[in-house]
Amino acid sequence: EPEVTQTPSHQVTQMGQEVILRCVPISNHLYFYWYRQILGQKVEFLVSFYNNEISEKSEIFDDQFSVERPDGSNFTLKIRSTKLEDSAMYFCATQGFGVYEQYFGPGTRLTVT
Amino acid sequence: GQQLNQSPQSMFIQEGEDVSMNCTSSSIFNTWLWYKQDPGEGPVLLIALYKAGELTSNGRLTAQFGITRKDSFLNISASIPSDVGIYFCAGQDSGYALNFGKGTSLLVTP
Numbered sequence: 001e002p003e004v005t006q007t008p009s010h011q012v013t014q015m016g017q018e019v020i021l022r023c024v025p026i027s028n029h030l031y032f033y034w035y036r037q038i039l040g041q042k043v044e045f046l047v048s049f050y051n052n053e054i055s056e057k058s059e060i061f062d063d064q065f066s067v068e069r070p071d072g073s074n075f076t077l078k079i080r081s082t083k084l085e086d087s088a089m090y091f092c093a094t095q096g097f098g099v100y101e102q103y104f105g106p107g108t109r110l111t112v113t
Numbered sequence: 114g115q116q117l118n119q120s121p122q123s124m125f126i127q128e129g130e131d132v133s134m135n136c137t138s139s140s141i142f143n144t145w146l147w148y149k150q151d152p153g154e155g156p157v158l159l160i161a162l163y164k165a166g167e168l169t170s171n172g173r174l175t176a177q178f179g180i181t182r183k184d185s186f187l188n189i190s191a192s193i194p195s196d197v198g199i200y201f202c203a204g205q206d207s208g209y210a211l212n213f214g215k216g217t218s219l220l221v222t223p
Contacts (some may be wrong), residue, residue, distance in 0.1 A: 041215070042216060106153045
C-alpha cells in the first residue's frame with residue numbers, strides 16, 4: 001500500500017539555524033499539507049499546497065516558513081530561523097483528487113536547542 | 114480554526130469492552146475524519162464521513178456524522194490490547210485544512 005514518507009525522522013538544530021523537512025507524497029496525490037504537533041497537544045494545520053502554490057495557511061505559518069515542491073516529487077517545509085518554540089513533530093499529509101481523505105507520514109521530530 | 118471538543122479525554126477499559134467517544138463543534142463541518150495515533154508515529158486514518166447522518170463501519174469501528182453536522186462519534190466494539198492509542202477526530206469546513214480535536218487516550222488492559 002502506498003505510503004507518505006518523511007525525512008529525516010529526527011532533526012536537532014540550534015536556535016537561529018535553517019532546517020528543511022522533506023516529504024515524498026503518495027504518487028498520484030495532488031494536495032499536500034504540513035501539520036505540526038507540539039508534544040502532548042493536538043495536531044495543528046500549517047499550510048496546504050496545490051498546483052504549485054499555497055492554497056491555505058494558518059496563523060502559525062508566518063514568514064519564517066516556506067514550502068515548495070522543487071522537483072515534482074519531494075514536498076519540503078523550510079523554517080528559516082528556528083526558534084525554541086518550533087520544537088514539535090511535523091507531519092506531511094497528502095490527498096488525492098476528488099476525495100477528502102488525508103494520509104499522514106510518520107513525521108519528523110524537530111528539536112531546537 | 115474552529116474549536117473541537119473531544120470527549121472523554123482518556124479512557125481506561127478492560128479487553129472486550131465497547132468504547133464510545135465523540136466530538137462536538139460550535140460550527141458546521143462538511144467532513145469528519147477519525148484518526149488513531151500511536152506514540153511517536155503519524156495519525157492513521159480510520160474512517161471518513163461525508164454526509165450528515167452517515168453511519169460507517171470499518172471492522173470493529175463504527176462512526177457517525179451527526180445530523181446537525183456539528184458532531185460525530187466513534188465506537189469501538191470488543192476492544193483488544195492493540196486498540197491502545199490516541200484517537201483524534203478532525204473536521205473540514207470550507208477548505209481542506211483539518212481541524213483536530215485534542216484526542217481521546219485509550220488504554221486497554223488484558
